[in-house]
Amino acid sequence: MALSFIKKVFTFGREKPAEEQAPEEALLVEESAAAQEAPVADVSPASEPAEPASPPPVPSGHRPHEGGDRLEVAPPSEQEKPVDEQAEGDFRAELNAQEIEAGEASSAEHPVATEANDEPHAAASEPISPLVRGMSDRTEGGEEAPANAEPSSESTETPAAAPILPKGFSTAASAPAPIPDAPKPRQTWFQRLRAGLARTSSQLTGQIAALFTKRKLDDQTLQDLEDLLIQADLGVETAMRVTDTLASERYGKDVTGEDVSRIMAQEIAKVLKPVAKPLQLDLSHKPHVILIVGVNGTGKTTTIGKLAAKLSGAGLKVMVAAGDTFRAAAIEQLKIWADRTKSEFIGTKLGADAAGLAFDAFQQAKASKSDVLIIDTAGRLQNKAELMAELEKIVRVLGKLDPDAPHTVLQTLDATTGQNALNQVEIFRNVAGVNGLIMTKLDGTARGGILVAISAKHKLPVYFIGVGEGVDDLEPFEAEDFAQAIAGIGQ
Numbered sequence: 001m002a003l004s005f006i007k008k009v010f011t012f013g014r015e016k017p018a019e020e021q022a023p024e025e026a027l028l029v030e031e032s033a034a035a036q037e038a039p040v041a042d043v044s045p046a047s048e049p050a051e052p053a054s055p056p057p058v059p060s061g062h063r064p065h066e067g068g069d070r071l072e073v074a075p076p077s078e079q080e081k082p083v084d085e086q087a088e089g090d091f092r093a094e095l096n097a098q099e100i101e102a103g104e105a106s107s108a109e110h111p112v113a114t115e116a117n118d119e120p121h122a123a124a125s126e127p128i129s130p131l132v133r134g135m136s137d138r139t140e141g142g143e144e145a146p147a148n149a150e151p152s153s154e155s156t157e158t159p160a161a162a163p164i165l166p167k168g169f170s171t172a173a174s175a176p177a178p179i180p181d182a183p184k185p186r187q188t189w190f191q192r193l194r195a196g197l198a199r200t201s202s203q204l205t206g207q208i209a210a211l212f213t214k215r216k217l218d219d220q221t222l223q224d225l226e227d228l229l230i231q232a233d234l235g236v237e238t239a240m241r242v243t244d245t246l247a248s249e250r251y252g253k254d255v256t257g258e259d260v261s262r263i264m265a266q267e268i269a270k271v272l273k274p275v276a277k278p279l280q281l282d283l284s285h286k287p288h289v290i291l292i293v294g295v296n297g298t299g300k301t302t303t304i305g306k307l308a309a310k311l312s313g314a315g316l317k318v319m320v321a322a323g324d325t326f327r328a329a330a331i332e333q334l335k336i337w338a339d340r341t342k343s344e345f346i347g348t349k350l351g352a353d354a355a356g357l358a359f360d361a362f363q364q365a366k367a368s369k370s371d372v373l374i375i376d377t378a379g380r381l382q383n384k385a386e387l388m389a390e391l392e393k394i395v396r397v398l399g400k401l402d403p404d405a406p407h408t409v410l411q412t413l414d415a416t417t418g419q420n421a422l423n424q425v426e427i428f429r430n431v432a433g434v435n436g437l438i439m440t441k442l443d444g445t446a447r448g449g450i451l452v453a454i455s456a457k458h459k460l461p462v463y464f465i466g467v468g469e470g471v472d473d474l475e476p477f478e479a480e481d482f483a484q485a486i487a488g489i490g491q
């Protein structure tokens, strides 16, 4: 399967659109080609000599996946990361500048889920402005002084002697230059995952070690252990698996914290292995439609950017649709991701019907022979019936153009959420037919145990995990790695 997929990736990806699309009045459709030709913004002013030179154009940073058919695209090697990091810094600055320009600096910080976010923003539906390109590295007027130029009359004047200030005062000129911090080496994704899950794992391992100090394994310790595992969000089923295995191996014997961690990692991995699957694309659909759903702020738009980068990096023709018509900043954000990932973009005005946009996007993607269409949706709390009905409508409308569409419905889950995520999956699955999950923010202070409980209950594939805000911070989900990170063992 992996080979045939790779073949598909590179076969389909090289096709060009058959013809240019006629512009539609209501839609803002951008061919990515224009964006590809434009230089990448260099937002590092030359007046800051400490900054490194501008990065090369946005790095693709993608190569065919080495070990499987999970989108068939592997994350970039560690050597590529510093370049990505620099480019990412530029991108973030670009994003900020764009948002400030759009007069939405306050919403640029990206809100955490609130009910207020469910209402359309009052901002006017301005057409999307072009990206802020880099600042000039020249002074105003665009001229640089030639190297052998005569010094100006101003420069021949003797500089005024610096005043001698009383003790306890200083001027900016006399203050010692601050010593810049040495740049921190970028962590690997597994280190970030480990760090994100550190709270869960260290709490667990600490409690387990305390529980088993100088005690033989008996019914009481097993019960206490089960309680600890449930408190860590792992769910009753997995907690019992761990205690049953431990009991069968060591009942009545001395047990160390390491014994428990090892068995815990092993049992968690057993639960996760069946759901750690590659995201299969059926490229015969042209486009394979991926709908992204989830609660506000769980990382839908960012994840779309990351997915688009992987797919277009592999040579596929990708279109992204800004179906989050509630938030102007979300449309802007997706447009920037589209430019950056060389994807086609389709959007509409703020407050417009999201299902209508999804329908238009599907038609447009068919016409332009896109391989993959990824549709963003507005974040919604799962208890908002009206918004959930809108989501249902999006799915229905897509089904009119292809009864199998949307072919993949991905739900993003914020790893810092905890127990509520179980309920979110339940409801989004019923309403939108979620058939795959992506857990984001596993680099933060994550409570990753809930993914184990969700996997045990729903058995939905978990395709990727988000381990940062950068374009490359999306990793294929690996059961063993995740299990070890939760149990606090491994690399």
Ligand SMILES: Nc1nc2c(ncn2[C@@H]2O[C@H](COP(=O)(O)OP(=O)(O)OP(=O)(O)O)[C@@H](O)[C@H]2O)c(=O)[nH]1
Residues within 6 Å of the ligand: 109, 110, 117, 294, 295, 296, 297, 298, 299, 300, 301, 302, 303, 324, 327, 330, 377, 378, 379, 380, 440, 441, 442, 443, 444, 465, 466, 467, 468, 469, 473
């Ligand atoms: N640390 C970290 N931050 C992330 C990750 N994924 C997304 N984010 C951040 O989470 C915030 C919300 O991400 P969005 O992609 O805007 O979330 P959304 O679900 O589209 O939000 P709504 O449009 O409000 O529903 C942004 O600041 C992202 O940069 C991740 O894996 N790690």
